[in-house]
Amino acid sequence: MPLVKATIKAGIKSAFTEVMNQKEGREDALDKLADKIAATVVAAIKSAQITYTAGLVAPAMGGPVTGTFQCTIS
Structure with missing residues (x-):
């Protein structure tokens, strides 16, 4: 669900209305x-959608993932 x-x-x-x-x-x-x-605010943050687009590389023989996480946040 995108942030609105x-x-x-x-x-x-x-x-504010309720408190007033x-x-x-x-x-x-x-x-x-x-x-x-x-x-x-917490509900809005939890509704954010992060879509991975590219940038990370996992070595074929194992080991740490490298690269830059590229994404879109909506």
């Missing part, structure tokens, strides 16, 4: 907001 800015924006906006509407204290509100933003 609109999805991240919607998650952060939802977090609550009646709890300031620290509780900030903790809840920070937790929801962190969850949105």
